[in-house]
Amino acid sequence: MEKSDAIDRLYKKRKEKDENYTHKQLGLELGLAEGSISDYYALQTLPDEIKERARNDSLLSVITMRSIARNKGSKEEKIKLYNARLEKAQKRNAKAAQIKEKEIYENNTSRKKRYLTQLENFGKRIKEFSNLYEHMVSNNKIKSDDSFIEARDRLKNEINKLLNSLEEK
Structure with a gap:
């Protein structure tokens, strides 16, 4: 106009x-x-x-x-x-908005799954590293270091918190 x-x-x-x-x-x-x-x-x-x-x-x-x-x-x-x-145009727009919303949801869901997988893999690597460290300590190849164990436990807790918050969303 x-x-x-x-x-x-x-x-x-x-x-x-x-x-x-x-x-x-x-x-x-x-x-x-x-x-x-x-x-x-x-x-x-x-x-x-x-x-x-x-x-x-x-x-x-x-x-x-x-x-x-x-x-x-x-x-x-x-x-x-x-x-x-x-009215027809509004219906078309509403339908297009629903489709876009669905696409956004699906993209967010696949992104969330990818993040969860990455976090789980990271957690597995930390666990493997922790087991290796404990094995080396038990075989007297290195001396035990409390700061590593404390950092490892803290990191595990943070990863678990993050995983829980992602699962809630």
Whole structure:
């Protein structure tokens, strides 16, 4: 509607200066086909109620709005037609939003599974390293170090907390 309003204002301004000014000339000036100018200009014939609503909601295309404008019916019939087309567009948008939401959920779920697998693998590596360390200590290959055992236990706790929070989500 904003484009239509701007084209209408510009056309009227040019027409004041030159009575022979045409939509074709306006199209050349704006770099638009004459048919596009006619489409936007046709929107000016819509009832004010439709124009106002269309300014606040851009669900319907120019082509759809043009077909409503060029409909031979009464103002009430045009409003009815606009409402029907708008309702269809809203349903399409709602369905598209549901599909997008589902895709986001599925992407998040697969990402969550991947993180869980990575964390579980990390936990397994820590356990293997811990077993290796304890084996080396028990075979007197190295001396026991309490700071390692404390760090290992702390890391295990943090991994378990993270796994639990991911499972809850």
